[in-house]
Every structure is written in structure tokens, then in C-alpha cells.
Amino acid sequence: MSQTKADELRNALVDDILTQRHLPAAVERALRTVPRETFLPGIKLEDAYTDQAVTIKDHPDGGPLPLSCASVPSVVAMMLAQLAAKPDDNILEVGAGTGYNAALLAELAHEGKVTAVDIDADVALHARTTLNAAGYERVKVLERDGLLHVWESAPYDRIMATVGVWDIPTTWWSQLLDGGRLVLPLRWRGQTRSVALTRHGDTLVSDAMELCGFVPIIGQTSEKTALLTATGSVRVHYDADQAVDASALANTLAHAPCRGAWSAQRIGKGETFDGVWLRATASDDRVCRLEVTPEAVQQDLVRKPAMPSRSPALIDGDSLAYLTYRREDADPQRPFQLGAAAYGPHGESLAQHLIAHIEAWGADRTALPRMTITPVETAPPTGHTIEKWESRITLAY
Template sequence: MTTNTATLDALRVTMIEKVQKMGWAKRPEVERVLRDTSRHEFVPEAPLEKAYDPYNAVITHRFSDGSSLSCASAPFVVAMMLDQLQVSPGSRVLEIGAGTGYNASLLAELTGPTGRLTTIDIDPDVTAQASHALHAAGYDDVRVVTGDGAAGVPENAPYDRLIATVSPWDIPNAWWDQLAPGARVVAPLRWRGQARSVAFTYTDGRLVADSIELCGFVYLVGEGEGETSAPITNDQTITVHWDRDQAVNPDALRGVFDQPRVTAWSGVTIAGDEPHDGVWLRLTVTDRRVCRINAPGGTPPEVCDPVEACRAPALVDGDSMAYLASRRRETDDGARWELGAYGHGPAATKLTERLCNEVRAWSVERDQRKPNLTVYRAGTPDTDLSGTIIDKTNSRFVLNYDIIGCLPSDELIGEAVKRKHEVGIVAEDASIENPSNDQEL
């Protein structure tokens, strides 16, 4: 491809400026490799503007059913995860998910000539494409392996850094076995229906997180079933996703949307561009019933109207459910969106109140405080753990807050009331409304 150098330089500069405005490429070495590496060479089918669009993920390979199997992650996500990984020159790095080879090229630049980089993917077409692109760009020292990423690459272990660019539900045993003491691991892990890019340090036989960021990735193939999903409407369109250790019975939820809607509003408002995913993250610590509801675009709002159509936190209790919702409010500062809950079924009132209480508790400090996450190997006794335990196949996730964050919800809600003007809570008290009085977004 013949391209004007000045045009490419301008596109890369603009990409990096936007990525940094989002808070990523904070590490100078990450900014450097993003600036010096040609992303368009790894996604030749994409127009230049799309190749350097900081928010754009380019799908490069699909399953036979049309769902994506491989893609080049959006540059801001690439920068975020490389910031989290903290690669040093000379590092031994394993990448799970070869993709286009672009991320491997960045990792190769970060590790330098004294480092050792291995990337693995289960699909031979993906590894062939990545190998070709890496060779064409001059990265012949990158080891590209076709195989099950859950098994790692033991012959090149131990690794100082492990990064997954596909989303695992668990930490496979092979990854544990292939880490060097003090290694850093970055993986877009899934629990309770959400996905988070989590950065860990491997110390004393456990993985201790120091960074948890919202993300979304293609799932790790070959891992086995950990997350379960099922439709709960007769037309099969609205689905619930939950972990296998949760007591969710989709048959009990069939017809739940035929029950009258109960509505509760929290009094907490957010700006249109303000994140609210911290509510979901908090719920994974405070309520074992939290899972995910998907209502595709085009679902009539009077049937199901979650805060985000394809991914919203929900509480399920037997034949009842409540999910996070929002409505537009006009304030002195302009339009804002109030967070609340819609519920259906016999326990709807309690579930919607519970969701609103958690929203209020979250609003005290919004996303300034996130829970601690430590991952232990399966078999670690309960007596060695403190917090909310989520059992996976090969590991045990333990989530908790520090002493301040561990305040009971009632105390946090009281604090939120005292600080309502600081955190943007509207003047009205939260209320349970009759379904006929629902306000549309």
C-alpha cells in the first residue's frame, strides 16, 4: 500500500491524542510504540481513517454463524491494556489471542531485542494471517503458535508477562503454572455477566489485582462452559446470562414480563457521557443474585427497557427480576439521566428497592473507589479467604472493599443523602411508582 507519510503521521497523532484524552497511553513507552507502529499494515482491508480510529475494533475473522472470532481491538483498549501490563525491555511475554498480529508487534517493540514474545491462537487461519503480517512488518522473532490458548505455551515458559486479548471466564491451570514469580497478568475476565480488563501481580501463589477496567472481547475458545445464557421470552429475544454457581432458573422466569411492571427511581443522576458501570461492579461484591439481561434493539420499551439494550445488570430471585434502568430529567445544569430499576414478578418491589439502594451507595464516591479482587487457585480453603467468593473451575475470585468501602449500604445511603448536591442527586425522594406512571426516556 502506497500512502502519504504525512497523512499517516497525522492520523497516528490524532489517534494518540484521543486515546490520551480518554486517559490511556499514560506510560511513555506505550505512547511511543503506538506512534511508531503502523496499524494499517495489520488491517489492510480497513480504510486508513478506520484503521486509526481510536474507538474502532476491526473484525477480521468470523465463525460460520457470522459471530466474530478475531478482531483488531480498538486502539484505546490496546493502550489501556498495555498500560496495565507494564512491559519492560527483556520481558518474556505470552499473548493469548494472536488477532491480526498488531498487538504482538507492539509487545515486540516494548520487550526489545532481548525480550521473548510468544503469541498463540486456536484458529490456524488467524495465526497464518498474523504470521504473514508480522513477517511483512519485520517482526520475525515473534513466535506464533497455533493451539489452545487455555493451555498456554509451556515450552517457552516461565513468563514475566501474560496478556489475553480474548475473554476468559476463568484463569486456566496452565496459565498459573507458566508464570514467573512477580509476573503481571492482564486479562478481560468475566464474572456476573460483565467483562473487565484486570491487571494482576502474581505473588505468593495468588493474583492480586491493581487495575480493573470495563471492556468487551471475543470469548476464549476451548475453555468450557462457565457462563450460561437462556431466553426468557417466548420469541427467544430477551436473554439472561449468569454464572454456573448462581441459582437462576430460566424456566421460572418465562413470562416474567407479562407481570405488571414495578418502577423505582434512586434519585441519583448522571450526565449523558458519565459512566455508571461501577454500579454493576459494586453489585458483584454485594449481591450474589446479580447477572446480565440482554434486550436487543427494537424491543418495545413497554416490555423491557434496560439502561443499555444489550448489557445491563439484573437481580434474579426465583420467578422475579429487576434490572437497571434510566430516565431523562431536566435540571438547572441541563439534561441528566436518573438511574433506577424496573422489576417484574412477586418479589419485584424488593428487588427494585435493592437495586436503587446499591445505586445510592455507589453514588457516594462513584468510580473513585473500586473493589479489591484477588484470585486464588481452586482448593484454597475458605479460612484463607475474606470477602465475596466466586468459585470458578481452576480458581476462586475474592472481591471486597477496603474498610471505608465496606460500610453497610444503609450507612452509605445516609452519606449519599448528606452529599446529594455534590454527587448530582435530584431533589425528589426515590419512590415506587405505579407502572402506569412510568416516564419514558
């Protein structure tokens, strides 16, 4: 197809993204300038300009997630807006991927420097090749573990991770200038959110966070899984610091389901309720992620969760409660009522706690917590603290 057609498709995609969110003028210009198709050789032009992720390398162990992919363009745009890069910034990107995001960063920091690293040799070579083809030879691409020190161009004004991160490594503190900005898909209690943080001495303080999903970074294996069925059709995912007894949970579904509970909160079709999960993590260390396969739902092994692949759940010994919903036509604008399904001896109590989290979210559905991250050896600020290996996350509303 002609270059004119590519330009038309690119501009149409950006126009569509602009209907979803406001973008800084510099980010909009970068998205309209960088040819995404160049970074996705072999992909149909129309597919290069749809708002979806594109896998460029499958995971070698055959896992469900790819090793590397081109992120959803609207998510890319959102994270670039969070980064707030300046023309003369020195930027580090962790997770080179296709090279597309590095090209966008080069447009934003056109008077500065951009370094992109990737642990996989094939991915790093792909990024280097496509960046050269698109005319971004000045972007430095290194085959490097992004969790380690990238000393060649350090220190950096901005660090941006385009892979899911469970913990802030100590090396990033030594590379980010005081007053510098870090944007990353941060994972805690089973959810992933793109968090924008500014460094103030020994603290990183958030001013934005949005739900997202990313391939996890290689080298941080601090999430665990407990099976509630022998086949793994129902499972919970939890963090290493959480007191979850996987053997006890194996018998949870053997108990008859509890009555559960229903909240006063209702939602309309397409209305997001992920804030319930976020709100719960700011005060409750029992929050995990429940995953239920479609087969388990069809076989009626459990009451259907609000989101079968990823619903917040509270775990206590051999009991759990998780987010569910039912249709109540009394309010045609918001016909779906949020509630808690529960199993196990302490299920009813857990359901009531989950309802309290739902109601707290419902009182201010757009509220976001203030996240403060400190190195593990320093004292955390006031608030609910989540322990990682190298850092502490403190959340406070």
C-alpha cells in the same frame, strides 16, 4: 497513500487517545511506531487509524461476535499501560489476532521475548504473515489453544490475554513467574473488565480494572442464557454457579410490572454508571446481565433498561429487577435519575436491593474493589467469593 500520510494518521490517533488517558512514555512510543495498517491488509488507511475494532475473521457458526478482530486502539493502549512491560520481559500473548498487539509488545520488550498463540490456524497464519511484513520476525507465533501450556518459552514475566476469559486456567499459574503480571479481559456476572493482576505465591491481586469488551476465548462455555420471551427478544445471561431457574423466568413478564423504585443518584449526559454493576457483584450473587432487543423496547414489552443490550439485573426465582433511568430536569447538570424497574412476585424487594447497590456506588463513584484470585483448591481470602471451575474470585471494597 504515502507513508507520510500513514504517519500523520497514526500520530493523530495517538494524540486523540492521549486526550482520553495518560499513557506511559514507552506505550506512547510503541503506538507511534508500529504501523497498524500493515496488520489490516485490504482496509482503508483512514479506517486503520480510527478508534474502532476491525473484524478479520467472522465466526464460523454465524454467531453475532467475530472469531477474531483487531481491538479498539484506545483499549489496546489501556491494556498495555496496565501490563507495565519492561524491556527485558518474556511475554506470552493469548489471542494473536492480527499480530498488531504482539508487535507493540515487541517494541515494549525490545530486549526480551514475545510469544503469541492463537487456536485458529488462519488467524495464527495472518499474525505470522503481518508480523514478518512489519519487520517483527523475532516474535514467535504458535497455533495453540491458549488455555493449555505454552511450554516453548515458559515461564513468563507477563501474560496478556486479548480474548475474553471467564476463568483463570491452572496452566497459567504454572507459566507465570512469582511477581509476574497478568492482564486479561475477565468476565464475571455478565460484565467484562480488563483486570491487571500481580502474582504473589498462590494469589493474584488486582491493582487496576477498566470496562471493556472482547471476543470470548474458545473453550470456556460457562455462561448460560434464559429467555423471558418466546422469540428471545428479552433474555438474561448468567454464570454456571448461579441458582437461576430458566423455566421460572419464562413467565416473569406475564406479571404486571411492579412499581419499581428510584434512587437519589443522578448522572449527566455521557457520564458512566457501570460502577453500579461492579459494586453489586462484590456482595450479591443474584447479579446477571439483561439483554433487550430494540424491537422489544419499541413494542413496550418491558420498561426501557438503562442500556438495552447490557444492563445489570437481579434475579430471584420468577422475579427480576434491572437498572433503568428517567429524565428529571431539576438538575440540568445531571438530569438523569437512576432507578430500578421490576417484574414478578419478588420484584419490589429486588428493586430495593438494586437501589441499595446504586446508592453504595453513588457514595464513591470512582472506588474499585480489590480482586484476589486463588486456585480453586486453596482457601480464598476474606470477602465476597465467586466460584469458577479452576479458580475463585474474591472482591472486597
